[in-house]
Amino acid sequence: MVQIDFIFQPRKVPRRRERHAPPGSGGANGIAITSVQLSTPATQVKIHFASNVTWNGTDVPSAFKADTIDGPLDGCINVLGSGPNWIEVEFNGDVAVGANWQVAAPMAGITPAVAWPQSGVVTA
Secondary structure, eight states: OOOOOOOOOOSSOOOOOOOOOTTOTTTTTSSSSEEEOOOOTTTTTEEEEEOEEOOSSSSSOOEEEEETEEEEEEOOOEEEEEOOOOEEOSSOOOTTTOEEEEEOOOTTEEEEOSSEEEEEOOOO
């Protein structure tokens, strides 16, 4: 029986590294959220932006999440109204003053784009 020795050669083509965006660079060039205020009833909050925005009238920006009595960081389920630099959204459960909120992805239906990631707390 003949034994053949295998000689392993290094790769001749260098491996390509996948390029990943740096953490937190998702939508860093968009509009900032300046405040999130509790509305009445407590299932609603008003999101204020650093400049004027428009809502397309159909899409729900469910990437906006807040802590509710249903659990941590629930996505909003409805847009109730909008103004020049704000939108009012609704959740399934009540939101309290001091609850955490965050945007970790693009907010659908809002133009110009809203910067992400962003986070903060709900105020009165």
